[in-house]
Amino acid sequence: MNYPNLKKGHSRIYRLIEQELKRQKRVINLVPSENFVSQAVLEALATPFTNKYAEGYPHRRYYHGNEVSDKLEDYTKGLALKIFKLSPEKWSVNVQPYSGSPANIAVYTALVGRGEKILSMNLEHGGHLTHGHKVSVTGQTWNFAHYGVGKDGFIDYAEVETIAQKEKPKLIICGATAYSRQIDFAKFGKIAKKINALLLADISHVAGLVVGGAHPSPFSHADVVTSTTHKTLRGPRGAFIVSRAELSDKIDKAVFPGLQGGPHLNNIAAMAVAFEEALKPNFKKYARQIIKNTQALAAELKKYGFKVISGGTDNHLLLVDVTPLGLPGKEAGELLEKAGIIVNKNMIPYDTRKPWDPSGIRLGTPAVTTRGMKEKEMRQIAECIRMILIDRLNPLKIRKEVERLTHRFKIPLTPND
Ligand code: DSN
Numbered sequence: 001m002n003y004p005n006l007k008k009g010h011s012r013i014y015r016l017i018e019q020e021l022k023r024q025k026r027v028i029n030l031v032p033s034e035n036f037v038s039q040a041v042l043e044a045l046a047t048p049f050t051n052k053y054a055e056g057y058p059h060r061r062y063y064h065g066n067e068v069s070d071k072l073e074d075y076t077k078g079l080a081l082k083i084f085k086l087s088p089e090k091w092s093v094n095v096q097p098y099s100g101s102p103a104n105i106a107v108y109t110a111l112v113g114r115g116e117k118i119l120s121m122n123l124e125h126g127g128h129l130t131h132g133h134k135v136s137v138t139g140q141t142w143n144f145a146h147y148g149v150g151k152d153g154f155i156d157y158a159e160v161e162t163i164a165q166k167e168k169p170k171l172i173i174c175g176a177t178a179y180s181r182q183i184d185f186a187k188f189g190k191i192a193k194k195i196n197a198l199l200l201a202d203i204s205h206v207a208g209l210v211v212g213g214a215h216p217s218p219f220s221h222a223d224v225v226t227s228t229t230h231k232t233l234r235g236p237r238g239a240f241i242v243s244r245a246e247l248s249d250k251i252d253k254a255v256f257p258g259l260q261g262g263p264h265l266n267n268i269a270a271m272a273v274a275f276e277e278a279l280k281p282n283f284k285k286y287a288r289q290i291i292k293n294t295q296a297l298a299a300e301l302k303k304y305g306f307k308v309i310s311g312g313t314d315n316h317l318l319l320v321d322v323t324p325l326g327l328p329g330k331e332a333g334e335l336l337e338k339a340g341i342i343v344n345k346n347m348i349p350y351d352t353r354k355p356w357d358p359s360g361i362r363l364g365t366p367a368v369t370t371r372g373m374k375e376k377e378m379r380q381i382a383e384c385i386r387m388i389l390i391d392r393l394n395p396l397k398i399r400k401e402v403e404r405l406t407h408r409f410k411i412p413l414t415p416n417d
Pocket of ligand 1: 033100177
């Protein structure tokens with residue numbers, strides 16, 4: 001690890017960074033919303049752009065000295081449109097949201113009056129906290145109605161339409177954080193048109209798959225698209241909002257000055273690096289491999305008798321109900337962690353348990369795919385999971401197998417790391 005000034009003058013922080021790097025190297029990370037950024041993304045994050053205030057938008061700033069920031073933000077916005085093959089005549093983009101939650105809140109603030117109705121996916125069925133859960137400011141400020149999945153684990157589009165017709169929301173949200181199937185943006189678009197609602201696609205989880213051509217794109221059907229940049233897109237933590245051009249003034253005002261202060265320019269620089277990386281041909285391969293890996297993992301787990309929600313996956317994640325094994329999700333996650341396999345506990349559709357100790361675990365392959373693992377390694381990982389959760393072997397015994405894999409498949413850092 002090459003941070004000489006931290007090592008010399010801030011040894012406590014240096015040691016923590018060292019410990020975290022070591023942890024990341026040694027575990028198999030199956031958290032579907034996490035990934036490993038490239039060294040170039042990390043370098044961009046640690047640049048003097050962090051020193052600059054640039055409240056406002058390119059060429060309309062509240063601070064002087066922004067001639068370079070303007071170039072950076074204009075360039076990043078151009079790249080954001082380019083990765084989705086969008087024309088700047090029809091679409092606008094805002095790259096300033098600090099993360100996915102403020103991006104969603106900015107969209108609601110811009111397009112839906114307080115107290116007005118929004119229709120979104122239930123958190124328990126795979127939606128996101130900022131899709132109107134009662135503990136989120138979104139659920140306390142707007143009037144949310146929800147749709148979910150059927151007992152088969154799939155979105156029932158006929159039911160979505162029935163709820164939409166009854167509730168007449170101003171905005172419909174599609175997109176999820178724990179849904180392992182493709183989202184049919186065309187069907188959502190038709191439903192929204194029928195009731196004259198706007199459609200927001202929150203593609204935070206699948207953005208990298210969309211860019212890589214491994215998941216349908218929402219842009220022919222949605223009015224607004226939000227996404228984080230740090231999940232399958234493999235960029236720094238951050239988010240962006242793409243909207244039909246005529247909505248962009250309202251959205252820009254909602255982001256700044258409505259919700260945020262100055263943009264994090266170093267983050268925007270790192271986002272641009274990630275977008276450039278996503279334009280390279282090998283990103284398509286990466287996106288396709290993520291799905292091959294998740295499907296291999298799901299198939300192998302099913303072979304061992306694990307209960308995979310909806311019976312499988314079309315994307316980067318899968319949900320497993322662990323209660324038939326006599327284990328709640330929290331305990332399953334803890335046992336796996338002891339072996340160095342990191343997942344997150346997660347509610348499953350129709351869960352009777354609570355979010356802090358739900359019935360399921362959520363597993364995903366973006367991070368292990370970045371390490372270069374393929375289907376063969378997914379089968380090995382599934383076997384490790386079986387040995388821990390079904391055979392109930394001591395997880396510490398499985399740790400060696402995990403370390404063999406993590407030793408062979410490095411995280412993307414320069415050789416001196
Ligand atoms: N926390 C993110 C996830 O893990 O899916 C969503 O915000």
